[in-house]
Amino acid sequence: MGRWRTWAAVAGILALVAACAPPGAPGSGAGQQAAGPIKAGVLASLTGVSAASGQDMVNGWNLYWKLNGATVAGRQLQTLVEDDASEPNTGLTKARQFVEQQQVDFIVGPLLANIGYAVADYVKTTGTPTFFPIVAADDLTQRARVDNVIKVAGWGSSQVTHVQGDWAYDQGYRRVLTICADYAFGHEVCGGFVRAFTARGGQILTQLWFPLNTPDFGSYLAQIPGANPDAVFVLTVGADSVRFVKQWAEFGLKDRVPLLATETMLDQSVLRSMGPEAEGLISLGHWAEGRPARETQDMVDAYLREYNQLPSYYAAAMFAAAGWIAKAIERLNGNISDRKAFLDAVRRTEVSGPFGQQKLDDYGAPILNVYVRQVERRPDGRLWNVPIKTYENVSQFWTFGADKFLKQPLYSREFQGTPEQLRALGLQP
């Protein structure tokens, strides 16, 4: 009996203690005085499957401050880098660390969409200004908007491929087969293409979905000749891209079937690892390192000098985001303790950077240029993407208009935006 009484007492004390709240809620300590350094928390994947692109992110961010000096409006800018190990739970922990322990003024990053969603859910509760130059997940600036999360110098998964659907139809393709990575980014990228392509009257023959990190694409490539498509639309990321492009050539498809390649598939981060099999391929993207404009080539040259590589979109976007944020901080004369004012200043800033002219729409997503890019070999032997056509001022809603577009659900494996699917939902194709 005695023992139970002891335990009851312990439980009672615990309940009592829990009843009175300890001081300090997460995030309440943030907001530095105007004099000290501005603290930026950069969240990137430095280990795990996305390690290379994560390193590019940090490189791009650092390059900006190296070229422009790590001071904004008289205040020093201090960068803290944390590795999310390509893993959402670690990413969440690191975001907590930035906000609650380091008390950063803002967070920039991460790389992967699932980490982005997890971090957005968290910073929603703390109000920390958070900038996503890399994470493209559509809903972050559409149906699941978080006020303090802005895609500074970023993009939307389906933003580029809406254009690609239109462009593919213009090239005369009518029957297309799609092969896309089976996760949210893949669903959204593919959905953007299917929505715009079928809206013009194109036909989707089959949609194949492969799991991330597929060692061997042979099984998917084997299904192409039987379907006899006009062109094949493909979305891959990371090492999958290198394998896919290689196997595409090895199976003799490069000369026989037009490939509608996507941005991440031929991004510099993977193009570096490719050879002749990639030359001549055409993709659409919001980044084109071969764009002749001076603001692009200055950045590309500086990056090449510093890191002996051409910048990927991960590097370029972090570089551009740094410039964008710096511009906003200067407009506030360095006083960013009022978070609302800071976020507003970032929203109102327009830039002309390595990506070309960009500004944000009312939903926190950029309105940007989309380039039709062809892989060419530079005189120094490196491969890069050179624009052959530019679509300016492309909205995340393409030409559909925000109101109409937001009525349709998020692109997923089940909803790809075909006319039949739209009609089934009572929407106009």
Add this chain to the structure above:
Amino acid sequence: MRAAALARHIPAPLQLGLLAAALVLAIALPYLTSSFYVSVATQILFFGLLAMSIDLLGGYTGLMPLGHAGVLGISAYTMGYLVSRLRWGWVEAAGVALALTVLVSLLFGFLAVRTRGIFFVMITMAEGMLVWGLAYRWASVTGAENGIRGIARPAFATLYWQYYYFALVVFLLCALALWLLVRSPFGLTLRGIRESESRMRTLGYNVTLHKLLAFTISGFFAGVAGLLYAWYNQYISPSSVHISASTEGLLMVVLGGAGTLLGPVLGAAVIVAVKNLLSMYVARWPTVLGLIFIVVVLFAKDGLVGLGRRGWAAWQQRQQRPVSAAAPGAYPMAVDEERAATGS
């Protein structure tokens, strides 16, 4: 000499005193430090619980599982799905999640306890990967790569410190239950099986049934840890149930000291603390993790608890006249002499 025998070197009152001090510290923590450290402490609680559940099998029964993150994942995913997608209440969701975890553990255990040694390691690894495979590919239920978001905590535990106390109470209840369990005749039988399966069989014990029960009970506690885990992050994704997560749990057990209840919690505390607090300074985290594995296996087989005990024994020895030297702790996990595979 076994770890349990060495424990007697530290007198019971001192042990109780240390335990009480730790408890007081745990209760006072939110008043002493910032929200971030309280979050870290919360992680230690559920990872410690997971490590204890692994230890019940690995340390006490001599069956080292390499797929327990998968077991944790079953309850985390089930609860997440019910709460986030079907909008169930937390009590019903937690109940169903635990029931399912126990059922699956029973099935996994039924398949696994037929084997021993290296084959047990492999089969539990495959079972863990089976759960991972489903989490990764069964998109309509698990959300695949994206995971399940917005797993609401119980209404009374939404704030960080409320949740900490909630986790603390659950942790203490589970620790108490495990403490009673390993001291019960059942627990002694498990240790007997670890020492010599054939002897226990000769003595008339139903060894297979005991192993199956140990597996299932361990699964239950891993399931509770899964609930705490999912509520903590309000999120669950395949990487949480991958084999690398299982090995991290195993590392906590080995580092702290297998075959004790305190050891796994200590191990969890060290790993979580290093991962959260030192990561800014330790760029090569996986290397550190791997080196800890190697160093512990080669030089400190009974982990931190064993080190502490030996340190205590050495100190005692210097204080008093020399008593019998403390034997270096034998590796408490399975060292099955025949190393054959099948259990008859």
Add this chain to the structure above:
Amino acid sequence: MTADTFALHFLNGVTFGALLFLLASGFTLIFGLMRITNLCHGGLYLVGGYIGFSLLVFTGNFWLALVGAGLAIAALGLVVERTLLRQVRGQTDPEVLLTLGLAFVLGDLALAIWGGDPLTIRTPGVLRESVSLFGLTYPVFRLFVVLVGVGIAAVLWYLMHHTRLGAVIRAGVDDREMVDAMGIDIQRLFNRVFAFGAFLAGLAGLLGGAFLALYPGADWEILLLAIVVVIIGGPGSLVGAVVGSLTVGLIDAFAKALVPDLLYFTLFAPMVLILAWRPYGLLGRAS
């Protein structure tokens, strides 16, 4: 499924299976004789690939890189066995933990040295081509991997069945005490076998680098598949490794096309069932 598609899936399964065999044969040799689940075998594979990549960059000779990668990893295996594994000989769990720790260290050091960009091995001229095979276009390199697999299998078969070393190893797989009783230095035997298994992992690393590319995480992906191969075929069995590799390769190829949602389930579920009922594999013998 048309006949052409079926044939392509079949070829893909066989060629991927051949690559898996290169890794699994080393793994199964070590497992069969030493009863070590060498969880750093994937790490050896990856580091082998990377070393081969660097050798290829420096020398420009694919064949030199291939042999060099194998030998470098064999040397690494020698050192690992002598300095680390020998300390815990005969203890299941410490061996598992030790190789696990090594796997983490190897993977992370590879990332530190070679970076995270996916790297591909450039194959020499003729291997880069494609051939027409009964009206299908198929990469020559994949057929070459099958050839290497067959070659390695033949060499292993000869070693096991026509040399004294092989006789001792076979005896060791079946009955450890007998080898001890024969007065054979089992330490040295273990050391050599481990190094030879590592050599095969190094070879597989370079070929895998050309087949699948090298990148962080490739070590675990391939290791898990190799373990499934070994379990299905039966640990220590050469014929089992051949059958297991082909089975896993074919399951992988057809499951991707037919039941994509259950891809991993179709691999790991058979492994669990076989482990539970026939831990010595479909073809293995119980002792």
